Amino acid sequence: MxxxxxxxxxxxxxxxxxxxxxxxxxxxxxxxxxxxxxxxxxxxxxxxxxxxxxxxxxxxxxxxxxxxxxxxxxxxxxxxxxxxxxxxxxxxxxxxxxxxxxxxxxxxxxxxxxxxxxxxxxxxxxxxxxxxxxxxxxxxxxxxxxGALALPGDAEDVPGAGADLASPENADQPRLMRRLPDGVTGPVLRLSAKDHFVEVVLPDETHSLRMRFADAIDEMDGVEGYCAHRSHWVARDAIDAVERDGARIYLRLVNRDVIPVSRTYKPRLEEAGIL
Incomplete structure (x- = not known):
């Protein structure tokens, strides 16, 4: 809260x-x-x-x-x-x-x-x-x-849809980007699980995809990131600062979002030199 x-x-x-x-x-x-x-x-x-x-x-x-x-x-x-x-x-x-x-x-x-x-x-x-x-x-x-090629209207709901239609300039983007509407560009700052949806947060907009949180993280291939909480994954480049409120730790992102760090994922973040 x-x-x-x-x-x-x-x-x-x-x-x-x-x-x-x-x-x-x-x-x-x-x-x-x-x-x-x-x-x-x-x-x-x-x-x-x-x-x-x-x-x-x-x-x-x-x-x-x-x-x-x-x-x-x-x-x-x-x-x-x-x-x-x-x-x-x-x-x-x-x-x-x-x-x-x-x-x-x-x-x-x-x-x-x-x-x-x-x-x-x-x-x-x-x-x-x-x-x-x-x-x-x-x-x-x-x-x-x-100059991207348009995908079919329901392509964002189909896992891996549009893989063969990706434009050359988007070839180095994570697979998850293919699920987002045409014209949306990265970078992805964080992923957050909410019920059966995953929030994909970019610098200026947020999109919700109906999929498993673990699958969304898997499709962020090529992007260095870490789970800070069982419901939150953050890209390393999106982390702006670490904030502490007593024993609680939070990651402040470049878009000013504040993500809690749970005890389960704290050791991994410490090993990565983030905390």
């Missing part, structure tokens, strides 16, 4: 998250939705929207982790739908309370809970759809740039 909280904190304090917070805060402060432009001064609007956007990013990150417990594959539409529903149910009341607090004596200008919920749902839907479009466009661009 401590490692997961640390990971969320690292993600929220990353440069990308801070940039998103700044841009949305400035835009909302200038436009003044929810009648804030008519009731609050510029400085008050800055405070109002600064807190609002920070709260939205934090709640969204927590909701995403909770939804992932139900839908491990974050590529599925079910994940996005549940995440939007979660934001509407959790974030909308927070918006209403914060708005009434900031507007004070003129709280009658505050939108009702239904209007806020509709706004949160619309923003969440547009955000998730745009994210999918941009991700697909990026994958298409990389696919065209690399």
């Amino acid at each position: 401590t490692a997961k909280i640390k990971q969320l904190a690292h993600n929220l304090l990353s440069r990308v998250s801070l940039l998103i917070w700044m841009l949305f805060t400035v835009a909302a402060t200038i436009m003044g939705p929810f009648n804030t432009s008519a009731v609050l001064g510029l400085g008050q609007r800055g405070i109002y929207w600064g807190v609002m956007v920070a709260l939205a990013l934090s709640v969204s990150a927590v909701v995403a982790e909770l939804v992932a417990l139900v839908v491990p594959d974050r590529r599925r539409w079910a994940f996005d739908i549940l995440r939007i529903i979660g934001m509407v149910l959790v974030f909308s009341p927070m918006v209403l309370l914060w708005t009434n607090f900031m507007l004070g004596d003129v709280a009658e200008y505050s939108p009702d809970l239904g209007m806020i919920a509709l706004f949160v749902a619309l923003v969440g839907t547009v955000t998730r759809v745009m994210r999918r479009i941009l991700r697909d466009e990026q994958a298409t661009f990389l696919h065209e740039e690399q």
Whole structure:
């Protein structure tokens, strides 16, 4: 739990998250939705929207982790739908309370809970759809740039599918990469087992594959890596630092993920000079 909280904190304090917070805060402060432009001064609007956007990013990150417990594959539409529903149910009341607090004596200008919920749902839907479009466009661009050959639609579910179609520039990549969508490139930072799925974590994206954890590790041939826990395998090049919390040891990766080290796998990591 401590490692997961640390990971969320690292993600929220990353440069990308801070940039998103700044841009949305400035835009909302200038436009003044929810009648804030008519009731609050510029400085008050800055405070109002600064807190609002920070709260939205934090709640969204927590909701995403909770939804992932139900839908491990974050590529599925079910994940996005549940995440939007979660934001509407959790974030909308927070918006209403914060708005009434900031507007004070003129709280009658505050939108009702239904209007806020509709706004949160619309923003969440547009955000998730745009994210999918941009991700697909990026994958298409990389696919065209690399001149890779497309695999059949279900190829990622077939072990070893596409082995004969791999492009020369991907020949030195681990076999596991052939299971990922077209255009996805490495490096793989870590593998994590969740129920019957394996999370394949890359620098900017995560994919879930339905397969055995041991088989996924076996298909990372050619990449030096180690099991830090019975549910986590990490590539050596992805390890950025070793963190200690009392007797507990964690590996912090270059993408700020924090992976626990169990006693079972500690000796192997010590032999490799990592600990």
